[in-house]
Amino acid sequence: MTNNDVLRRIRYTFNLRDEKMVAIFAHAHCKVTELQVQNWLKKDDDPAMVEIIDVELASFLNGFIIEKRGKREGEQPKPEKTLTKNIMLMKLKIALQLQNDDIVDLLASTGFTLGKSELTAFFRKPDHKNYRHCKSQFLRNFLQAFQDKHRKPYTPKKSKSKPAVSEETTEEYNDVVDTSYKAARANASKMYVNPNATKSDDKKSSRKVLKLKPEDIYKNS
Helix, strand or coil, rough: CCCHHHHHHHHHCCCCCCHHHHHHHHHHCCCCCCHHHHHHHHHCCCCCCCCHHHHHHHHHHHHHHHHHHCCCCCCCCCCCCCCHHHHHHHHHHHHHCCCCCHHHHHCCCCCCCCHHHHHHHHHCCCCCCCCCCCCHHHHHHHHHHHHHHHCCCCCCCCCCCCCCCCCHHHHHHHHHHHHHHHHHCCCCCHCCCCCCHHHHHHHHHHHCCCCCCHHHHHCCC
């Protein structure tokens, strides 16, 4: 598991944006740009991917502790020039405020069995007789277990569909429209009066009809 893998896992698990990553580096007095962060986070097969060295990742982890727990009083820890998996695990444990029991239970939820004494051996000094080297497999399982527990999977929102209209409701609507139309038509016929109706009747009644006598019809024949 490379330094870039660790950085990618932390970013994904805690949903950290590029500007937030830059701010975390700044907590440990390490100035980086968003472009640097983006290049560190690229996939291994990407030609533009840049490997993040130990002192840079150590600075990020120190800044991550400050981000999660605040800055402690006094002199701040300096980033290690040589970063082991044991140191990475210790820094993550401090940042996430985890006890040994928490880590054991967290790993047990994924089917990874580990005794407390085995875990304690990871946090001892390298010159201690019970010191145990932390391998990539263990750190990967730890990060995966924490990711599974704390990062919620994305679920797309369901679109709200309009309620279906039943046939019975449609028939009731049609009945209301039909009844309203008939009533309106009846009222309209009562209310409307043709203003020309009386005039036309008067004209018909007052019209003069020319009547010819029979002798006038054959007068010129």
